Amino acid sequence: MNLVFEHITLGQRVLFGTGQAADNLAQEVERLNAQRVMLIAAETEQELAATVAAKISPVVEYNNVVMHVPVEVAQEARSVAQDNKVDLLVCVGGGSTTGLAKAIAMETRMPIVAVPTTYAGSEATNVWGLTEAARKTTGVDDAVLPTTVIYDADLTMTLPVELSVASGLNGMAHCIDSLWGPRVDPINQALAVEGIRALAEGLPAIVDDAQDVTGREQLLYGAYLSAVAFASAGSGMHHKICHVLGGTFNLPHAQTHATVLAYVLAFNMDAAPEAAAKIASAFGSDDALAGLQRLRERLDAPRKLADYGFTEDGIGEAVEVALPAIPANNPRTVTEENLTDLLRAALHGEDPAQLRQRSS
Incomplete structure (x- = not known):
């Protein structure tokens, strides 16, 4: 073709x-x-x-x-x-x-x-x-x-490692969202894959040594690629959700993105096998979610929205505001029920693999 x-x-x-x-x-x-x-x-x-x-x-x-x-x-x-x-x-x-x-x-x-x-x-x-x-x-x-x-x-260099991890995963969210964004194309996909690879290389380096210049440079390089890909592909499901969580509930930007990322990937990946394969390859893994989760464990990444002030009471409003904004081309059809399920899993830090099973 x-x-x-x-x-x-x-x-x-x-x-x-x-x-x-x-x-x-x-x-x-x-x-x-x-x-x-x-x-x-x-x-x-x-x-x-x-x-x-x-x-x-x-x-x-x-x-x-x-x-x-x-x-x-x-x-x-x-x-x-x-x-x-x-x-x-x-x-x-x-x-x-x-x-x-x-x-x-x-x-x-x-x-x-x-x-x-x-x-x-x-x-x-x-x-x-x-x-x-x-x-x-x-x-x-x-x-x-x-x-x-x-x-x-x-x-x-003065950015604490914990915040560096959250910020780097925010960049990775730009990459992953770009692989199925509303204006996705092969060029922004290529940039996103290289961005994931660079971020996945730089983040462990600065966790091991916060002053590792090479690691910090890889993160800046990856962050730039992620943003260029995102600007081209447009805002996908992940960002529509996180903008609501930030704007409506004043949750911290980077930590919110770092937390929600695994759940959106788990939700979408089996409905977007080609994109999932690209993500997996960037992690050097056979499975996109497993690759991301191994990295998150290595980094001790943010785990649940409850740690940042989100509560069960906010889920209904978040779903109501986010649902109409999610692009129609999202790989999996998003409903009030399954978006509620995703946010509840992210709230409590449930294993994203369980959400993936329910979404398949």
Whole structure:
């Protein structure tokens, strides 16, 4: 059968080099001829951001970074940018920081230089997210895609191993969701498979040695591939569920994704045998779920949503909000009953293999 597909590659400059973030940022500010830079970084990452921005002179620094980007925070940040006549946004931090820069750019069309300190992947997508009245809304707008991404493994060294594991598995969730996303094609599948392989290599390395530069570089490389694949393939079942859990119940982003991942894979894999075979090969395993679970055991990964504040009482609302958002092309038909079953299994940390048996 001949290949027939449409693929869009987003245009973006990537500068990758350990210990080179400050030089690379100065180079980009000059290349973009930016005169009035807004530096965005959370309170906890001010020192790191100062190191990155050591060779530029921001006109304003902004640190009111809030998880899931509440609408009122985005509005405040936009006003600050406009009042200071900013012509370039530089964000240093994780997904929430990048998300805030995107929220500014969505309205102002200002370019972004993103300097990630986690493995969230938001820096390589044209996807934005805002939360209002306990509902998270996401959308796609090329104006929010950072013009440049600067990767520097040194900037991830202070990220605790436990959070690194959750963030890396969040990246892996981008990969696995991309293998059956609404716009899946052979190119984004290839990127996703390589992303899984790189993340599966880097995560155990930093669990063994938190200062392992090679492991950290593999994680950044894998996170980038995962995000590019995800931006192309679109948001699948996993992300639709996790956006509800984050936006409606304020669950922590990375840990939620890391927990739910195994259950969505267990739910979908037998209805998508070709995708499952690709995932298995990336893990060097005969079975996709077994490969993921071996890695999760090795990493002592997040196990149940109950550990992050989710309760049985929230399942009904989560199902009600998530169900209509799940793409129609999901490999397995999603119903109120089986989505409830999946969330209950994730809540209590049930063995995902049992969910797989019930889903087959």
